[in-house]
Amino acid sequence: MYNCDCDDCKKQNTVLNLGISDSFKQLLNDGLNAFKHLHKKGSYKPEDLKTEKPYQKLIQSTFDAFDFAIKDNDMPEAMRTALQDDARLFGSLKANAQLFEASKLLLTPDGRLKPFSEVSKDFDKLNVNYNQNYLEAEYEFAVASSQAAAQWANLGGDRYSLQYRTAQDERVRASHQALADITLPKEDPFWNSFYPPNGWRCRCVAVEVLKGKYDESDSDKAIAAGEKATTEIGKDGKNRLEIFRFNPGAQKVVFPPAHPYGKVKGAKEVAKSKESKFIPKSLDIYEKTLGVKVDKTFFNYLGKETALVQESKYNPNGAYYNPAENYVRIPFDDRRKNSKWYSEAIVYHEFGHAADWHRDMKQNKAVTKLMKEYKTILSKDQAFIDVHKKLYKVSDEARANNDFDKLEQCGALADTMMSINSNWGYGHSKAYFARKGNSAAEFIAHTFENKFAGNPVFKEVIPELYDKMILLADELKPKE
Known part of the structure; x- marks a missing residue:
């Protein structure tokens, strides 16, 4: 699936085989056990992934391999969680693909189950393909993709542009070399589709450079070069490289x-089982209109x-959230159009209010305990003054640079401060916070923002509270 027969791929496979860790080799055992269990059952259907322990072990081991690549990067917790969720889904889709392929080997033409001895060699071949050969290319891509996502999450302000750079050696593909030194603002549509990596075993990167x-x-012209670099028409007439037109960080x-695992029979059922049944029907319109991607797993809180x-x-x-009629209203106004961060975060915020109403989170002891803890920590006026100084410094810089994302992040922190002590911060009015339950409601809503959208300003100004709110969001998860 991932290799050609060129000398470079053969050389790279040798390097990877020598470096593969024992934990990855464990996947071969888990794959073999899954195939043995498949033969014992005599058939396969996608829903088996949720009930059969050998299949679940295979998925977990696959995720663990990719999670190793994800955790080895400095990135906001919200980004890390999203990447881990994607890696779990990929592990499930990969398990479905190999089990579906293996299931086609089980029966004779007249429908009888073949003896295990008759299919074992074919199972071994499938196992090595999926859980060693394919895994090596997937793991290497996970490393590069996770690094790219971490970098995207930590990009600087408007003083910087992004520049495409290759590894600058004899192994660089000519099509990727054509992208070398492309320099564009991070908002340019080029980066939506051609932010590296742009292929299996791609070693290209994007670096920040000072504007000017x-x-x-x-x-x-850059987009045209990017399209050429990600075009390779296969024998079926389809473009094999089009799947790489995405941005891991964004x-x-x-x-x-659009990985091929997602096109295998049963893949749609696998993907749907990972998402919430409470995803709003109009969310796709919202995402397309405002150019954002919302984490669908969030709606499991509803x-x-x-x-x-x-x-x-x-x-x-x-x-706002209307509890009487149970809907969330979010307009497509300039405020959301000016800030991609806010247009994503407001979904978690307002539907966070809905989740609170549905499940009475305000009464959760973990919520009241954390709020009380920080009301005590910040009880002295000087503590709030110190936080305010840091906040206004960041806010002033953001305003001077027209950095709407950062301004909205400042506002989210300021409103969280008011939810703890309404004498400090800004956002909702003091009268709003005087009404019973509203302080906890806003604290919970901002907790979901931090967990799913991340807030670099919050993390910079009050890092300890930020980290504890991330943990609080995990505590508020409904029990399965």
Whole structure:
């Protein structure tokens, strides 16, 4: 699936085989056990992945291999969680692919189950292919993709552009070399599709450079070069490299969303089982209109289906949750269009209010304990003053640079401060926080923002509270 017969691929396979760890070799044992269990059952269906322990062990071991690559990077917790969720899904899709392929070997033409001795050699071949040969290429891609996502999450301000760079050796593909030194703002559409890695075993990177230090590239020409670099028409007439037209950091995924594992029979059922049944029906329109990707696993916090609407007959202003009619209203206004971070975070915030209403999170002891802890820690005015100084310094810089994402992140922190002590911060009014339950409600909503969208400003100014809110979100997860 991942190799050609060129000398470079053969050489790279040798290097990878020599370096593969014992934990990866364990996957071969887990794969063999899964195939033995498949033969014992005599058939396979995607729902078996949720009930059969040997299959679950195979998925977990596959995830563990990729998680090793993800955890070896410094990135916001929200990004790490999203990448781990994607790696778990990929592990499930991969297990489905190999078990489905193996299941086609089970029966004779007249429908009788073959003896294990008759299929064992074919099982061994499949096992080595999926859990060693394919795994090596997938792991290497996971390393590069995770590094790219971490870098994207930690990009600097508007003073910087991004520049495409290759490894600058004889192994660089000519099509990738054509992208070398392309320099464009991080907002340019080129990076949505051609942020490296751009293929299996791609070693290219994007680096930040000061604006003005290099001439800015022509975006249309850069995109055309990117399309050429990710085009290889197979015998079936399809472009084999089009799957690499994605951005790991912007989309918060490790593997290409259009990977072939997702096209195997049963893959749709596997993917749906990982998502919440409470995903709003209009969410895809919201994502496409505002150019964001929302983490679908978040909606598992809800207790029932909750509509997402753009307009409301009651309150025409802003975003909010209406508990009486159980819907969330989020307009497609300039505030959301100006900040990709806010247009994603507001979904977690407002549907966080819905989850709170559905499951009465305000009464959760973990919520009240953490709020009380930080009300005590920040009880002295000087403590709030110190936080305010740091916050306003970041806010002033963001305002000077028209950094709308950072301004919104400042506002989220300031509103969280008010939820702890309404004498400090800004956001909602003091009258709002005087109403019973509203302080806890806002604290919970900002907890979900931190967990799923991340907030670099919050993490910089009050890192200890930020980390504890991430853990709180995990505690609030519904029990399966």
